[in-house]
Amino acid sequence: MADLSALRSMNRLFYVLLAFGGLAALGGAYAVYMMEHHGHIISGMNNQIVWGMPHVFAIFLIVAASGVLNVASIGSVFGKAIYKARAPLASLLSIAMLSGGLAVLMLDLGRPDRIIVAATHYNLTSVFAWNVVLYSGMFSLVIVYLWTMMERRMNVFNKAAGLAVFVWRFVLTTGTGLIFAFLTARQAYGSALLPPMFIVLSFAWGLAVFHVVQAVIYVWNEKKLDPEILQRKKNLLGVFVIGSLYMVATYHFTNMYFAHQHGFELFILRDGGIYPNLFWWGYVVLGNVLPLLLIYAPGLGKSKCVMAAALLVVLGAFALLYVFIIGGQAYPLNIFPGYEVSSSFADGQIASYTPSIYEFLLGFGGLAIAFIITTVSVRVLNFMPQDKPYISD
Amino acid sequence: MSDTNTQRREFLKTSLGAAAVAIAPGMLLYSTANGKTEGASSQVRWGMLIDTTQCKPDCNDCVTACNTENGLSGGKSATDSQWIRKIEIKDVSNGRVTSLPMMCQHCEHPPCVDVCPTQASFKRADGIVLVDRHLCIGCRYCMMACPYKARSFVHETLTDQNPDVPRGKGTVEACSLCVHRIDKGQIPACAEACQNKAILFGNLNDTNSEIYNKVRSVASKQIRADLQLNTGVRYQGL
Numbered sequence A: 001m002a003d004l005s006a007l008r009s010m011n012r013l014f015y016v017l018l019a020f021g022g023l024a025a026l027g028g029a030y031a032v033y034m035m036e037h038h039g040h041i042i043s044g045m046n047n048q049i050v051w052g053m054p055h056v057f058a059i060f061l062i063v064a065a066s067g068v069l070n071v072a073s074i075g076s077v078f079g080k081a082i083y084k085a086r087a088p089l090a091s092l093l094s095i096a097m098l099s100g101g102l103a104v105l106m107l108d109l110g111r112p113d114r115i116i117v118a119a120t121h122y123n124l125t126s127v128f129a130w131n132v133v134l135y136s137g138m139f140s141l142v143i144v145y146l147w148t149m150m151e152r153r154m155n156v157f158n159k160a161a162g163l164a165v166f167v168w169r170f171v172l173t174t175g176t177g178l179i180f181a182f183l184t185a186r187q188a189y190g191s192a193l194l195p196p197m198f199i200v201l202s203f204a205w206g207l208a209v210f211h212v213v214q215a216v217i218y219v220w221n222e223k224k225l226d227p228e229i230l231q232r233k234k235n236l237l238g239v240f241v242i243g244s245l246y247m248v249a250t251y252h253f254t255n256m257y258f259a260h261q262h263g264f265e266l267f268i269l270r271d272g273g274i275y276p277n278l279f280w281w282g283y284v285v286l287g288n289v290l291p292l293l294l295i296y297a298p299g300l301g302k303s304k305c306v307m308a309a310a311l312l313v314v315l316g317a318f319a320l321l322y323v324f325i326i327g328g329q330a331y332p333l334n335i336f337p338g339y340e341v342s343s344s345f346a347d348g349q350i351a352s353y354t355p356s357i358y359e360f361l362l363g364f365g366g367l368a369i370a371f372i373i374t375t376v377s378v379r380v381l382n383f384m385p386q387d388k389p390y391i392s393d
Numbered sequence B: 001m002s003d004t005n006t007q008r009r010e011f012l013k014t015s016l017g018a019a020a021v022a023i024a025p026g027m028l029l030y031s032t033a034n035g036k037t038e039g040a041s042s043q044v045r046w047g048m049l050i051d052t053t054q055c056k057p058d059c060n061d062c063v064t065a066c067n068t069e070n071g072l073s074g075g076k077s078a079t080d081s082q083w084i085r086k087i088e089i090k091d092v093s094n095g096r097v098t099s100l101p102m103m104c105q106h107c108e109h110p111p112c113v114d115v116c117p118t119q120a121s122f123k124r125a126d127g128i129v130l131v132d133r134h135l136c137i138g139c140r141y142c143m144m145a146c147p148y149k150a151r152s153f154v155h156e157t158l159t160d161q162n163p164d165v166p167r168g169k170g171t172v173e174a175c176s177l178c179v180h181r182i183d184k185g186q187i188p189a190c191a192e193a194c195q196n197k198a199i200l201f202g203n204l205n206d207t208n209s210e211i212y213n214k215v216r217s218v219a220s221k222q223i224r225a226d227l228q229l230n231t232g233v234r235y236q237g238l
């Protein structure tokens, strides 16, 4: 019989956590109100840096939401028992992060009140419009998938739903990559490598988030994750991290190879001030090298190390997205190749950008939405992974 | 059990009906208000030929005229709208400096129209690329896609608008080729204001027009011609 006072204090802790989440969400709502009222002038974004901090948060959440489903797919599509036991939690996280990411994306619009127009005046050639379908489709599919897992009578459809989710999330992350890949006029984007790069990144980021949440749930329930499972999980995380680093490196190498991208690469990797710093220290060292050490170095790789590694991978994700989204716009657009240019509209100049507090409030508001959905669901429904006493595969 | 079901079905039917009745008039109004432009003919392709040899580096007349015509503040901060701007370019290989006005190039294949999720960015039959202020949701994807940085986002509440040129906070805008003037038979404000006659406006499809004949007789260029957008604005003397 559990100690009653311990139970009570856990209960209290739950409400405290929820209150924190609620506060952050309120902060987001406040930012939305202020931006609606004053316009985007109170954000740090401008006519040169048109997408800013909110987009960093939103794209992280959406990419991770797709990647976290990998855990579910390995279970459902490839039939691995330990992953199957984690599919419900992975699906929940996916829904939660998708909601948070989409909320940020929508609420940052100049006219969020017109969002319904995106459905009534659909433009078939727009990648953005495709993504609206992809996101809502994913949302519904994952809910159906969860249903097939949680409702015994629906179990028969589980495999089919799992397969559909598996395919859909690849298309979805491809769509996210395509948003940038189709911007052929900009040096930073317009690369066919972007969709596959985003897919591999999504694996690493999704698994990292999954790991953090799972570790917290185990501690909360005073359970210990089977070392065997931890071992597999951390190896998988290591492989995904190496894979994503490889993709990012390839993207930059191929850019270097094209003479007209050379200036841009030097900017991002060497001369651009905050951007190379964030790239090398934030993304490469903190987001990749350190996690890999924590996972693979002899003597490390224990549960705390893996937790730290996962958190660092998430941190690195934000650094990379900042460099990719904002650094990519800061580098001047090459309107007149072969000419030096200047104008009153920052032509030929590095654009400057300082994110404002409202952008952070909005971004954290999105994280808070994901957090609240996860915490409440884990509390009221049973998302605790149920492992069999032995591992069969 | 089946009784409850029937009741539920009835309830759903009634509420769906009620919802339809409530929404229909709104939709009707909405589509009336959004009636598309009439009168623009696909026989016409409006365009400009800009003679950079005539454009003076210290002259800003076209920019000023544009600001006045369209009710822009003329501010130059990073959040101010600039529909047209003067760019100085220096040829790296020989040091020759040229000054020219830059604005929406009114592409035949505009990337902004391709990427716009709501069809707010559209091309009129006569080749003018516009933003429908009532459809724009302010996602700024078109600004990311434009190779010329021709578009601005309205960052704050506007005052003193020109009734002919509606603008709106939270939406994207750009050079409209002074569509409101063209539809009255006038030429764009910038072309009219240029004392050096550097901006020639006209119908690129009309074999009798000056622009038609000039584009065929002098060497002109499209900016970023490598992107194959077939711009309506051409430059001479680059």
Ligand code: SF4
Pocket: B112, B115, B116, B117, B118, B119, B120, B121, B131, B135, B136, B137, B138, B139, B140, B141, B142, B143, B171, B172
């Ligand atoms: S900002 Fe407006 S015009 Fe531009 S792509 Fe978005 S909805 Fe279309």
